[in-house]
Amino acid sequence: MDIRKLEYFYYSQNSINAFIKCPLKFRLKYLENLSWKREGSIEENYYENIKQGLDFHLICERYFAGIPLGKLNNDDLIKK
The missing domain is CATH 1.10.287 (Helix Hairpins)
Structure with a gap:
């Protein structure tokens, strides 16, 4: 993961809630761009x-x- 992404990351209400609930989910979804849409x-x-x-x-x-x-x-x- 490139830590520089955090410098320009757009923090939305959803991304903040994801981090609060599960930092790993936040990392996978927002920083590594992994999607698990059903x-x-x-x-x-x-x-x-x-x-x-x-x-x-x-x-x-x-x-x-x-x-x-x-x-x-x-x-x-x-x-x-």
Whole structure:
């Protein structure tokens, strides 16, 4: 593991909670980029919603910073 990743790591509420609950899970998920997503419609919807939320927050950050939205501007669901 490259310890320099921590210098530029974006600490989210989820990543902090993962560290509090299980430092090993935090390391595997966020620092070593290992994923153990399970198959199934519930999990797929969960991850789709997470992606939509991340896109929404990115659009908000760009909008209020005056940065062009780029390809995210074409997402009809985000526009709503």
